[in-house]
Amino acid sequence: xxxxxxxxxxxxxxxxxxxxxxxxxxxxxxxxxxxxxxxxxxxxxxxxxxxxxxxxxxxxxxxxxxxxxxxxx
Numbered sequence: 735x736x737x738x739x740x741x742x743x744x745x746x747x748x749x750x751x752x753x754x755x756x757x758x759x760x761x762x763x764x765x766x767x768x769x770x771x772x773x774x775x776x777x778x779x780x781x782x783x784x785x786x787x788x789x790x791x792x793x794x795x796x797x798x799x800x801x802x803x804x805x806x807x
Contacts, residue, residue: 742782
């Protein structure tokens, strides 16, 4: 499956927001890994996700997401 890019706003509002609201962030991250196990192609979307989580003070979710990204805090 080719990697289809979308704007960061579309990703955050159309995928991330609904996934967070439904408690489906692990499902979204699983799909991200299926598309690109290295997460390299997802870099701008990973950054946008972290910014969104900080902006909305979802610090516990941010921490879990950073673990998913293998970022040391």
